[in-house]
Amino acid sequence: MSEHSWIQELLQIGGKEGQFSEKQLKILEAAVEMFAEKGYAATSTSEIAKKAGVAEGTIFRHYKTKKDLLLAIVTPTLFQSVAPFLAKEFVREVFDNEYETYEQFLRAVFSNRYAFVKKYLPAIRVLWQELAFHSEIKQCFQRVFTEHVYPKFARIVRHFQEKGELAELPVDSVIRLTITSLASFLAARFLLLPDHHWDDEAEMERTIHVLMNGLRR
Amino acid sequence: MSEHSWIQELLQIGGKEGQFSEKQLKILEAAVEMFAEKGYAATSTSEIAKKAGVAEGTIFRHYKTKKDLLLAIVTPTLFQSVAPFLAKEFVREVFDNEYETYEQFLRAVFSNRYAFVKKYLPAIRVLWQELAFHSEIKQCFQRVFTEHVYPKFARIVRHFQEKGELAELPVDSVIRLTITSLASFLAARFLLLPDHHWDDEAEMERTIHVLMNGLRR
DNA sequence: ACTTTTTGTGAGTGATTACTCACTATTTTA
DNA sequence: TAAAATAGTGAGTAATCACTCACAAAAAGT
Numbered sequence: 190m191s192e193h194s195w196i197q198e199l200l201q202i203g204g205k206e207g208q209f210s211e212k213q214l215k216i217l218e219a220a221v222e223m224f225a226e227k228g229y230a231a232t233s234t235s236e237i238a239k240k241a242g243v244a245e246g247t248i249f250r251h252y253k254t255k256k257d258l259l260l261a262i263v264t265p266t267l268f269q270s271v272a273p274f275l276a277k278e279f280v281r282e283v284f285d286n287e288y289e290t291y292e293q294f295l296r297a298v299f300s301n302r303y304a305f306v307k308k309y310l311p312a313i314r315v316l317w318q319e320l321a322f323h324s325e326i327k328q329c330f331q332r333v334f335t336e337h338v339y340p341k342f343a344r345i346v347r348h349f350q351e352k353g354e355l356a357e358l359p360v361d362s363v364i365r366l367t368i369t370s371l372a373s374f375l376a377a378r379f380l381l382l383p384d385h386h387w388d389d390e391a392e393m394e395r396t397i398h399v400l401m402n403g404l405r406r
Numbered sequence: 407m408s409e410h411s412w413i414q415e416l417l418q419i420g421g422k423e424g425q426f427s428e429k430q431l432k433i434l435e436a437a438v439e440m441f442a443e444k445g446y447a448a449t450s451t452s453e454i455a456k457k458a459g460v461a462e463g464t465i466f467r468h469y470k471t472k473k474d475l476l477l478a479i480v481t482p483t484l485f486q487s488v489a490p491f492l493a494k495e496f497v498r499e500v501f502d503n504e505y506e507t508y509e510q511f512l513r514a515v516f517s518n519r520y521a522f523v524k525k526y527l528p529a530i531r532v533l534w535q536e537l538a539f540h541s542e543i544k545q546c547f548q549r550v551f552t553e554h555v556y557p558k559f560a561r562i563v564r565h566f567q568e569k570g571e572l573a574e575l576p577v578d579s580v581i582r583l584t585i586t587s588l589a590s591f592l593a594a595r596f597l598l599l600p601d602h603h604w605d606d607e608a609e610m611e612r613t614i615h616v617l618m619n620g621l622r623r
Numbered sequence: 624a625c626t627t628t629t630t631g632t633g634a635g636t637g638a639t640t641a642c643t644c645a646c647t648a649t650t651t652t653a
Numbered sequence: 654t655a656a657a658a659t660a661g662t663g664a665g666t667a668a669t670c671a672c673t674c675a676c677a678a679a680a681a682g683t
Contacts, residue, residue: 210630228539230447234671244632249672251630318538321531321597322445331599362612369590377586380538382548395579399620427660451641461662466642468660 196221199309200265213251215241221262225314229259230322256323263319263326266312267333273301274338283345291349292401299371299393306375314380339364356406363404370400413438416526417482430468432458438479442531446476447539480536480543483529484550490518491555500562508566509618516588516610523592531597556581573623580621587617 196218201208209217219241223232234255238245252258273279288294306313320326346363349355355363374396378387413435418425426434436458440449451472455462469475490496505511523530537543563580566572572580591613595604 212631228445228447230445231539233669235669245671246633246673247631250632253672255671314538318535321535322448358612358616362609365594365609366613366616369586369594373586373590377582392579392582395575396583399575399583399617401620402622403616403619405619429661450639452639462641463643463663464661467662470642472641 194218195308196312199269199312200262202265202268212241212243212247216243216248216251216258217262220258221311221315224259224262224319225311229255229315229319259315259319259323260325262312263316263323264329266309266316267326267330269305269309270313270316271333271338273298274341275333280341280344283348291346291354291404292397294345294349295367295397295401299374299397302371303375303389303393306379310379317380342367353406355404358404366400366404370396411435412525413529416486416529417479419482419485429458429460429464433460433465433468433475434479437475438528438532441476441479441536442528446472446532446536476532476536476540477542479529480533480540481546483526483533484543484547486522486526487530487533488550488555490515491558492550497558497561500565508563508571508621509614511562511566512584512614512618516591516614519588520592520606520610523596527596534597559584570623572621575621583621584617587613 194214197209197214200217216237219237220232223237223240234248235245237258238248241248248255248258252261268275282288283294288297316326320330342364343360346355346360346367350357350360350363374393378389378392411431414426414431417434433454436454437449440454440457451465452462454475455465458465465472465475469478485492499505500511505514533543537547559581560577563572563577563584567574567577591610595606595609
């Protein structure tokens with residue numbers, strides 16, 4: 190019986206079952222936690238091994254270098270972060286009138302990504318923090334965004350502009366304002382002021398409301 | 407004749423002239439650049455010394471530890487980042503009707519902080535990146551915010567709510583939405599997509615416009 | 624049952640780390 | 654100008670770093 194840790198769900202993209210051995214999972218789990226807390230550069234492989242309860246050599250059996258271990262965590266997390274925008278159904282749902290308004294669409298995206306961040310917070314932390322230091326990650330992020338997220342998002346925005354719901358602002362600006370509204374709410378909520386008292390439902394609703402007031406025709 | 411580097415302007419709070427020796431400035435300059443690029447933990451003191459053109463021992467003559475060097479950069483940067491909100495004139499200007507509307511006030515704050523970030527970008531990067539890893543910095547940030555920035559901001563928001571310009575949203579939400587609108591524009595502009603083509607003036611104006619549409623009564 | 628492959632081990636490696644210290648050079652003070 | 658204080662040096666140090674490797678155990682294949 191394979192244990193179902195959250196990290197397994199996050200990292201196995203292909204959906205294969207026996208992708209990770211027990212010790213390997215322990216390593217990934219320890220690595221994510223320590224990278225999130227102290228940062229990649231300040232975390233030593235010996236510490237990870239200790240926390241994971243394995244020999245240091247075991248880490249290098251599975252990952253050629255320490256950086257490979259980081260990428261094994263960060264790359265899937267990056268793709269999962271923008272997963273809804275990669276799915277084929279995503280744009281279709283909008284054009285099949287599954288969402289009658291941009292506001293409805295926003296609500297769906299917000300609550301979906303809110304749940305995602307809440308569930309996988311440590312991995313998101315690592316991705317977010319190391320994005321600044323590793324150009325491979327940054328380039329991967331920018332490529333995925335410009336090639337997949339942006340074009341689909343643009344179609345959706347134009348759709349609701351043509352429908353007359355959204356004002357004729359530049360599409361780029363609408364996308365930026367939408368994504369930063371979502372991202373900065375999540376950043377404030379989970380990274381910057383996690384200990385503050387938050388009424389998540391209400392605050393998300395207000396964020397959408399204010400954003401929509403600004404974007405509406 | 408003392409050289410006027412941007413780092414000197416940023417770091418000398420008291421305004422004293424001969425605060426830093428020439429070599430000390432070189433050290434600070436090299437440290438900021440390398441910390442911004444590779445992160446604090448991944449930058450060695452020997453690299454800093456090499457880049458600054460000094461002996462490694464010179465660094466430790468001025469800063470007891472590597473962390474002291476980091477804090478010598480980050481602490482002043484943190485205070486300068488929120489400096490407008492610390493100044494006594496700041497709130498008074500609003501209540502003396504120097505700004506007739508919240509929108510005017512916003513415009514002033516946006517362009518002021520835009521210029522600040524543009525000028526001191528590397529130091530801001532370091533502050534932003536290391537905030538996540540060093541609890542002293544994070545606590546300092548949270549203290550300054552809750553004790554100084556928040557209360558003044560709250561008075562200003564209430565002022566314009568009473569004047570009837572702003573809707574009766576919770577003050578906390580108005581502040582959060584305002585600050586994250588500013589911060590996320592600057593983050594997107596300078597950190598995430600610095601190579602993207604930006605019409606800064608127009609984008610800032612649109613951000614303010616959308617935000618105001620959302621906040622207005 | 625035997626071989627092969629995979630998984631795990633931990634002592635050992637050279638390189639690098641933050642930091643020290645005895646010493647010299649320069650500036651300030653008396 | 655002599656003494657004192659400050660600024661700068663660079664070889665040296667113990668600790669730690671990412672990573673290797675010869676070997677053992679377990680699992681899988683035949």
